[in-house]
Amino acid sequence: xxxxxxxxxxxxxxxxxxxxxxDFNIIMWNRFLEVHANKKDNQVxxxxxxxxxxxxxxxxxxxxLSSVIQLKTQSFCGWEQRHHxxxxxxxxxxxxxxxxxxxxxxxxxxxxxxEVERICILIEDVTDVCHYQTQLNKALHELALSNRIDGLTxxxxxxxxxxxxxxxxxxxxxxxxxxxLVMLDLDQFKLLNDNFGHQGGDxxxxxxxxSINDLLRLGDIFGRYGGEEFAVILPSTDLVGAEEVAERIxxxxxxxxxxxxxxxxxxTVSIGVAIIDEQDSxxxxxxxxxxxxxxxxxxxxxxxxxxxxxxxxxxTIVA
Amino acid sequence: MNAFDLxxxxxxxxxxxxxxxxxxxxxxxxxxxxxxVYLKVPxxxxxxxxxxxxxxxxxxxxxxxxxxxxxxxEGIRGEALLIYQPQDSNRLADLLGYEADELTFDEQIIDLSxxxxxxxLNVFASQIDNQMSxxxxxxxxxxxxxxxxxxxxxxxNWDLALKVRISYQVTDYSFNCDMVLxxxxxxxxxxxxxxxxxxxxx
Numbered sequence: 001x002x003x004x005x006x007x008x009x010x011x012x013x014x015x016x017x018x019x020x021x022x023d024f025n026i027i028m029w030n031r032f033l034e035v036h037a038n039k040k041d042n043q044v045x046x047x048x049x050x051x052x053x054x055x056x057x058x059x060x061x062x063x064x065l066s067s068v069i070q071l072k073t074q075s076f077c078g079w080e081q082r083h084h085x086x087x088x089x090x091x092x093x094x095x096x097x098x099x100x101x102x103x104x105x106x107x108x109x110x111x112x113x114x115e116v117e118r119i120c121i122l123i124e125d126v127t128d129v130c131h132y133q134t135q136l137n138k139a140l141h142e143l144a145l146s147n148r149i150d151g152l153t154x155x156x157x158x159x160x161x162x163x164x165x166x167x168x169x170x171x172x173x174x175x176x177x178x179x180x181l182v183m184l185d186l187d188q189f190k191l192l193n194d195n196f197g198h199q200g201g202d203x204x205x206x207x208x209x210x211s212i213n214d215l216l217r218l219g220d221i222f223g224r225y226g227g228e229e230f231a232v233i234l235p236s237t238d239l240v241g242a243e244e245v246a247e248r249i250x251x252x253x254x255x256x257x258x259x260x261x262x263x264x265x266x267x268t269v270s271i272g273v274a275i276i277d278e279q280d281s282x283x284x285x286x287x288x289x290x291x292x293x294x295x296x297x298x299x300x301x302x303x304x305x306x307x308x309x310x311x312x313x314x315x316t317i318v319a
Numbered sequence: 320m321n322a323f324d325l326x327x328x329x330x331x332x333x334x335x336x337x338x339x340x341x342x343x344x345x346x347x348x349x350x351x352x353x354x355x356v357y358l359k360v361p362x363x364x365x366x367x368x369x370x371x372x373x374x375x376x377x378x379x380x381x382x383x384x385x386x387x388x389x390x391x392x393e394g395i396r397g398e399a400l401l402i403y404q405p406q407d408s409n410r411l412a413d414l415l416g417y418e419a420d421e422l423t424f425d426e427q428i429i430d431l432s433x434x435x436x437x438x439x440l441n442v443f444a445s446q447i448d449n450q451m452s453x454x455x456x457x458x459x460x461x462x463x464x465x466x467x468x469x470x471x472x473x474x475x476n477w478d479l480a481l482k483v484r485i486s487y488q489v490t491d492y493s494f495n496c497d498m499v500l501x502x503x504x505x506x507x508x509x510x511x512x513x514x515x516x517x518x519x520x521x
Contacts, residue, residue: 060421064430070351073437076455081426104455 016088016123019110022069024049024062027118036088036101036125055087068107069116075107079130090127102130150224152202153209161223161231162283168221168235169283172276179276180234180242183290184212184249187268187302189228200260201228204267207258212249220245231290239275239307246271246305254303270297274308323365323479323507329514330363336517337361337483340443347438352414352489359486366482366501368475374482375402375499385432388454391444394509397480397502399440400459401432404495414492429456435487435498447513477503481510 010017011031019027026044034041037052044052050061068075077085079102090101104126110118148160156164165181172179186192186208193201205228212230213222221233234242250271257264272294280286289308297306325333341358348356366374375384383403390396411427412419415434422430433456444451483500502510 057421060417063416067351067434071347071434071438071441073434073441074453075430075437076433076453078429078455078457080458081423081429106455 014091014125016086016121016125018049018121018123020049020065020119020121022117022119024065026052033086033088033123036090037086038089053086056085061085065107065119068109068119072109072111072116074109077103077105077107079103079126083130086123088123090125092127092131096127096131098127098131101125102127153205153224153230155209155213155230156221156223158223158225161221161225161233164221164223165233165283165287168233169276169286172235177236178238179286180237180239180245181274181286181290182232182234182242182246182249182271183225183273183287183294184230184232184246184269184271185294185298186228187270187298192265192267196260196263196265200265203260204258204265207256208253208267208269211252211256215245215248215252231287237275239273242273242275243305243307246273250303250305268303270294270302271305272297272308273305321479323481323504325363325481325511325514328518329511332514332518333510334361334363336443336446336514337363337485340439340446341485343442344439347442348435351434351438352416354414354489354491357488357490359488361483361485363481363483366480368478368480371475371480371501375400383428384459385429385456386459387433387436387456389436389440389451391449391451393449393513394506395444395447395449395502395513396506397500399432399436400499400501401428401435401456402497402499403428410492410494414489414494425458429458431496432456435496439485439498440500447517449513479504479507481507 013030013032016033016036017028017030018033019029021027025046025048029041029044037044039052050056050058064075064077067073084100084103085105086101086103088101088103090096090098092098102125104124106122106124108120108122109116110120112118148156150157155161168179171177186204189201189204192204196204209222209224209230212232216222216232219235221235223231223233225231232245234245237245250269254266254268257266259265272290272292274286274289274293276286277289280289293306293308296309297304300306338360341361345356345358385401385403387399387401388396389399411424411431412422415427415431417427433453436456437451437453440451440453481500481502483502485498485500487496487498488494
């Protein structure tokens, strides 16, 4: 009576029940597995689990079960580590892209008079959980990315770029490394906007950002500082190296033109360069120095690179 | 003295039960893992929920933590935290008897955690005529920075827990890890009842 009841219930569970002997032969399974494995009872009873499910990683599976038998403890295998052990169909075949059922498996020792004689494997369908968790992770990843990126130019946005500078600044201080900062501004951008409209201006920003990005090394950190102002952090770079990078950027942009609705727009940039100085106690000092140099480049007629005065003094002394 | 404090007799009895369980567990583990496993004398103390992070933090910087819930009859239940330091984990697959490319690092520490927790608690449970069931072990985080964040964001629904800390050492593999069992308030009362019964029987 109780047996019939148990069989009835186990056949209606939304969980797979698979019972093996110590030689990994199948003693019984419930209807959940019969349906999702798409095999008949008489095709599996008495057969080795590795014959019925050839996809099982045999060595790993045997070792896993040996801990259950020897230590008489239950053991687990979750979908986050292994998406599935058994290749089974699942209950969301239409609305998810999962080919096989994602599974949480529990391995239970079944003891008779103190010795493990059977192993009961419970298989839960967690395709749903897996599907939503994967979507959530993807959304979080995209969110984290869009939180750091300037939508128009695809350079880092001001906030993230400044966080990077703060980190690089304290790292350079700690390890006594060099650190250079290049700030650049598009020349007469307002005029350009007046002549070509804001969409023309946007196209210039996008193309300029792309040309700058193409000139940088891995590890350089490029951001949009303001409207038409960009900035590049150059870790472990001295003044000579930074000036070279700045000059290369200036020349590349001066030489190229931006195509906009059949017209070509010429644009130049003014650039200020500063390197970390012993007197700089905060990263903002570095920005200020580069910014002052940038204003000098503007005042001296634009389309040129100026070095920060503090660093310039040092350069003259060394020379 | 509050309702969750253990008397000296209760503390001694629990200590003794744990010592015996440790001996048997280390014997079983040694056989299964085919190497000596040393379990260091445990510390048993109460911890307030607001101090939990500090007691885990101690000398740990980058750490992985695996959590596994357990429950037995008579309302004995709690959570086991297994705490690993990354430098200890190079030869885990080897220790577990798997091929290194058969499973990821996450899976290795989850598997080992489950083995250490369930082996110890099963022996402990059998001493008090009990039997344990377990939830699936979960990796809380691969480093303590995020574990602290994870724990700090929780408003716990317990103020006080009984904390049992046991250190595992596998010298052949120069591997160490800590197992911290945390048993919350009501379950402390239940475990005290069981201990009192054992004390009476002697």
